[in-house]
Amino acid sequence: MFELSAKPIGLDLAHTAKVVRRALDDAMIANGGSLPVWSVLISVKSRQFGHQRQLAESVGIQGATLTHHLNAMEADGLLTRRRDPANRRKHLVELTPSGEALFLRLRETAIAFDRQLRTGISQDELDHARSVFTRLRANVGGEGVQTKDEAEAEL
Template sequence: MANQRELAAAIGVQVATLTHHLNATESVGSITRRRAPDNPRVQVVELTGEGETVFHRPAKAAIAQDKRIRAGFSDEEITTLAAPLSRLAANVTAVGIDQENSDWTHPNGDSGQD
C-alpha cells in the first residue's frame, strides 16, 4: 500500500502521468484507490487479488525461463560458467568500445576488419 505521490516518486514520473496509468489499471480491476483516513487529499493505492496475479506473472515466467536455460547443467557447472559469462556480458555492454581499432581476432583468424 502506498499513496500516489510516493508511487510517482518511486518510479520517476509526474503524479499526473501516474494518475492516467492508475485510472486504466483501476478500470480493469488490478488496483483500488481510496482516500487516506488521516488526510482526505491523499489517495492510497492497493493491489487487488487480480492485481497480485498480474504483478507476479512476469516473475513466474522468468523463473520458468531460468529453469529451461539451466536444464542439464549441475550447480557446479553453472558456478564455473558464471564468472566468464559475466565478463563477456560486461565486455558487450562496455561503453566506448572501439571496434575499428580492436585487436580482437575471430577464432577463424578473421579480425572482422576489411
C-alpha cells in the first residue's frame, strides 16, 4: 500500500507552474502579445533559430501549431517568412519593425513580471531553487536542462 504523508512535489510544482504561466500570459496579453507570441519573438530575435523547424523545437511546440502562430503573426505584420536561398525547402523567419517594437514592449513586460516574481526572495534562495529545478528535471530524464546564464539571457 502506498501512502503519502505530504502533497507530492510533482503536483505542487505543476500547480505552481500553471499559476505562474497563466499570470505571465495575462501580463503579455495586457501588453499586446501572449506567451506563445513572446516565445516566438524571443527565439527569432536571438537569431539562433532562423528556420521554422528549429524554431518549433526551441519554442517547444509542434510544427503545425507553430505554423498557426506564424501565420497569425505574419498577418499582423510582426514577422516575415521567406524561402532559404541555400535550401528552398526551408523558411527563414525574421521580425519586421512592428515585430521588433512588440519584442521590446514584451521584453519590458517579462522583466517587470520577473521582478514581481522575485519579490521577497533572496539571490541565494533563487540559486537554490534553480538547483532543485535542475535536479527535478534530471530525475525525470528531462532534456534541455537550462543553466542560470541561459535563463538570464532570455531576458
